[in-house]
Amino acid sequence: MKHYTDFLKDGKFLRWQLLDDDALNQYWRNFKIEHPESIKEIEQAIVYIKNKGMNNSNLNENERALLFHKIQTTIRQRHKVKQRRLFWYSVAAVAILLIGLTLFYHQREDIVITPDKELIVGELLNNEDIQLITNKESIYFQNDIEVKLDKGGKAEISQKNKEIREIEIKQEQLNTLIVPYGKRSTLTLADGSKIWLNSGSVLEFPAQFGDKKREIRLTAGEMYIEVTHDRSKPFFVHTSGFNVRVYGTKFNISNYTDSPQSVVLVEGSVSLQSKGHKELFITPSEKAVYSESGTFETRQVDVDQFISWREGYLSFDKTSMSEVLQKIGRYYNLSFDYEQDVNLQKRTCSGKIYLSDNFDNVMTTVALLTSTQYRKENKNIFITNQ
């Protein structure tokens, strides 16, 4: 009796399978009638070619899971972008201030993956260049830069290990400084005010300020600013959601789209205004978290946690793993993702993490502080239970 592999070697059989025609169909119909004992073997041969022989995917399980993970991450990001942020307004007249903003989007019914509940997967993203858009032209920088504007419309740009570069900046147009994830920069404005821009920030600023007021716009990200005192010209920081008004002070604004909207006051006094609600004054070391209804909830915090990024370290006090990873992710341009019910993310972390150039050192510290283990494979980071 013929074995199914005999059929697979048989030209007649293969032709019939690949491209049947009337003659071949007739032939094999007769063959089956004459050799009923072969029917099973023929069927097996067909199943083999169709499911395996000519259609064998060599995508392995790992690749399959990672690709799905990537698809989900992109979909989540796209949905976030689609949401619009709610408008709120605040005025500040303070020493040091920090505002965090987020959008309250409706978490979509999540699409299920759950490869392993106690696993957090991170991916190192490609580093992009810092971009300075001025006079309708873009200038790119691979490393963190320091930009200094002078009163004559010149900008001095220094980059680590490189010569200082000087460019002319036109008076009339707004300039944009884009600092991608994984990078930081500083900018000294024409009035001497100094800005530290954190990873993932976009700032619009003029070469010179007008006569009545000073205005800049933080479109995204986080910045710390020391404003030069000038009573006659109030300083405004605009964001997509609200404005901050100051008269010569130091403060920090965070305007990331994926963190809770909040204000942290370090020194002095600040008032927050949201549409349709009474102005709210908060006191130093107080954090006000904005809610969708337009109200704020306040609590006492350790201010250092919110401004230490500028000094090159992150400080945590019983901070959740998810928040720790979010901050580290921004700094090193990593994307972490996990299901809501992964218990690991609820682990808390207390202590300081120095933002060293060696990423492995940082992850080792995180693993130590949270009693987890981490493993790095190419661009992927896997965090698991100890």
Added chain:
Amino acid sequence: MDLAALYNLYVNDLFTYGCYLGFEREIVKDAIHDVFVKVTVDEGLLRHISHIKFYLFRSLKNRLIDLHKYQKDEIALEKVDPSVDMPFNIHIDVESLLIEKEDQMQVKNAIEQMLTSLTDRQREIIYLRYIQEYDYNQIAELLHISVHGCRKLVSTAIHSLREKFGFLITFLTLMS
């Protein structure tokens, strides 16, 4: 059907199809990524598409054609027709056949000989028609050709296989 189910059901077929069209693994993965993102983000698509598998295949192919044009443009500026120009090579897997190496090679050779005697487009049609079981209308759409042209490709393929590998059968059929 949710995304995970859809993905698990079709990712292997899509990946194989992309690889057979001659693209690098990573490029195929990127294209699959784009297809699933599009199908999910453009709301309601999952609910409104009746032939979801065909829709995925067509989206993948179109995405790959775009990538292909882009690659070509970078090399030479000549205009290429992707429906003619793209390779199509079916990989024959015999590893899972629980037989001796020699037999495995024989099976592999037998199938490959037949496939190499055909053109890229004819191989693609075989894959789409026989393995994926699409009808002529769908195949024509995937190949960017007319249904008539598609049928013609099939009949010339049948003809050439018969000439090269089927003398005996033609003979037997005539006798019966």
